Amino acid sequence: MSVCLPTYVVIDASSSMKPHEAVLNATLSRLHYNLAMNPRVSEFARICVIAFSTDVHVVIPMSDMEQVPAMPEVICGGRTEYGKTFDRVRQCIEQDVHELRSQHLSVLRPTVFFLTDGGPTDAQWQNSFRTLVDRDWPRHPHVIAYGFGGAKRNVLEQVATKALFIADGSDTESALSSAISGLLNTLIASSQTGTMLIDTDVKGFEYVPVAQEYVD
Amino acid sequence: MTNPPRVEGAGAGAGNGAPAADPRGWTLPPAVRLDDLGPLAEPISERNGQAIAVRPLADHPGWLAKLYRPGRHAEDAARLDLLIAAPGTLPEADRAVLHAGTCWPAARIHAPGNPAVGCVVPMAPEHYRAELRRGGFGERRFVEIDWLAKPDASIRRIGLPPPGFDGRLAACRRLAELAAVIADLGLVYSDWSFSNAFWSPDRHSVYLIDVDGCQPAKMPDVHQPNWDDPLTPQGTDADTYTDRYRLGLLVAKCMTGLRDADAFHAVAASPWPNQSAVCEVLLDTLLATDRERRPSAAQLHQALDGGPYLRAMPRPPRAALPLLPVTNPRPRTALVTDPEKTAPVAPPTAEKKQQAPTPSYDGWILALVVVAMIVIFILAASH
The missing domain is CATH 3.30.200 (Phosphorylase Kinase; domain 1)
Structure with missing residues (x-):
């Protein structure tokens, strides 16, 4: 039975990202190209891309990226609503794990790569987050967070369950590109071993070990 | 700093202690x-x-x-x-195969x-590189055999010529030939996988890398996801029978352009009438319940070369084929387009495997039936 890693690339598409929209889309296209060009990686790491702002948009449902012709364009705007995003990710995981299992795949714990340049604009996001990472839910994901621009370190320290990366002051566009490179390297390394191997050496980011890690 | 002596054009196997000529162009001391x-x-x-x-x-x-x-x-x-x-x-012929591949x-x-x-x-020869294109991106790089284990349509999509059956057969024949030479040397490679071989779409040849890890007779099993031999328990060494399984798996995937259970089932369907022995060799390799009954790389090579499969009797018992994935008729999540959204996402250009959910009328029909029954009951009771 083949092993697969359900991977959620959750990207902040709020208004603060508007000036960086072109870079965001170019970065997503590069992510798509690199995965689509490596069939064994794209088969191992099934990807779902989610953009969030005032609402949550499933840009690419869980897919083998080799089968996806191109990445859609994301147009930024709106607030930075974390709560709805975590609710939606939970729904996706529930559905995707079911579908992957029906394909007789051995499904690893899902991993959420959470990329944001701002703090949450909704007050009650913690409830949704707690539900997402509740260890009593067998499908609870790992969360690897990348914060840049106006991202709040103290907030992301609550969100990251596996690893946290905080931009060291480089500009948002460089940080975004580096974060996606780190994400890609993590997926490539993990595909070689069949276990989660995080690339902690991400240019322009400080790697913050997560003190309280969830038990698999 | 002195470079090692360069011996070019010397005869092979000098036999006097001098390094034998290397047909690859540069002969070094060992x-x-x-x-x-x-x-x-x-x-x-x-x-x-x-x-x-x-x-x-x-x-x-x-x-x-x-x-x-x-x-x-x-x-x-x-x-x-x-x-x-x-x-x-x-x-000499086998040495040439080893050096070329x-x-x-x-x-x-x-x-x-x-x-x-x-x-x-x-370094791998230049003809194992090709321009791979997708979307607005493209780069020249080595073509991993990973791609041969994809359907022709996928290969065409990145700008490479699709191999077709003949191209797949030729490449797999080379792969099995190399494996047979390595096995003849009494060596175990173990590291058969998509990333350790290059494929030339033009010449239909293959090139193995990382062969310096080969060991005599047995070696620690190199774990790679999706290449585990079910009859080589974790923690035990890989041996020639492990190599036979992994080679068979790689050939099955490359011949069919499919992966996982789909590749097994495609082989079992015996789709190659002119190479009928190939299916039997592959099925014995992949499904034999006794690992030592797996056919050798030389037997696989012979079958791929149009030859017979001389199988010892009785036939090795085979395990059942792996289960095929269930085709899920349920529509998948549609792209969310909330009318209140302030951050629109352009419609995906992805191949839409999913459709927007259709509204359900079941509840309304049930309600109407119930109301109708109540009305009939009241009318009947009033008469």
Whole structure:
């Protein structure tokens, strides 16, 4: 039975990202190209891309990226609503794990790569987050967070369950590109071993070990 | 710094202690000092598997220094020496196969206090590179055999010529031929996978890399996801029977362009009437419940070459085929387009496997039936 890693690339598409929209889309296209060009990686790491702002948009449902012709364009705007995003990710995981299992795949714990340049604009996001990472839910994901621009370190320290990366002051566009490179390297390394191997050496980011890690 | 002696055009197998000529163009002594290799260019690969770096030799185009992680032992030096000497023990035709289709090590690199710093290997020939394009991106790079295990449509999509049946057969024949030579040498490779072989879409040939990891008879099993031999338990060594399984798996995937259970089922459907023995060899390799009854690489090569499969009787019992994925008729999540959204996402250009959910009328019909029954009951009761 083949092993697969359900991977959620959750990207902040709020208004603060508007000036960086072109870079965001170019970065997503590069992510798509690199995965689509490596069939064994794209088969191992099934990807779902989610953009969030005032609402949550499933840009690419869980897919083998080799089968996806191109990445859609994301147009930024709106607030930075974390709560709805975590609710939606939970729904996706529930559905995707079911579908992957029906394909007789051995499904690893899902991993959420959470990329944001701002703090949450909704007050009650913690409830949704707690539900997402509740260890009593067998499908609870790992969360690897990348914060840049106006991202709040103290907030992301609550969100990251596996690893946290905080931009060291480089500009948002460089940080975004580096974060996606780190994400890609993590997926490539993990595909070689069949276990989660995080690339902690991400240019322009400080790697913050997560003190309280969830038990698999 | 002195370069090792360059012996070009010398006859093979000098037999007088001098290095045998290497048809790949540069003959080295079997062991060289790192300092003797001249300047090393920037690494083309780092921290990959057993190597800490792979660096081109600036003064010898087409050759690489593969530098191992520290802590390799003297036994490793002996093993490398055995590998380096191995082609000299082969018939000329097999030696040519090995040199043309693998980056077989040419010399062991040593340094004071470290007998196995690494080894000198040839770079894969240029015809294993191709321009791969997708979307607005493209780059020239080595084509991993990963791609041959995809359908022709996928291969066409990245701008490569689709191999068709003949191209797949030719490449797999070369793969099995190489495996047979390695097995004849009594060596175990273990590392058969999508990333350790290149494929030439134009010449339909293959090229194995990382063969310097081969060991005699058995070696620690190199774990790679989706390449586990079900009859080689975790923690035990890989041997020639493990190699047979992994080779069979790779050939099954490359012949069918499919993966996982789909590849097994496609082979079982015997789709190649002119190579009917191939299916039987592959099924025995992949499904035999006794690992020692797996056909050899030479038998697979013979079948791929249009020859017969001479199977010892009784036939090896086979395990059942793996289950095929369930085709899920349920529509998948549609792209969310909330009318209140302030951050629109352009419609995906992805192939839509999913459709927007259709509204359900079941509830309304049930409600109407209930109301109708109540009305009939009231009317009946009032009469």
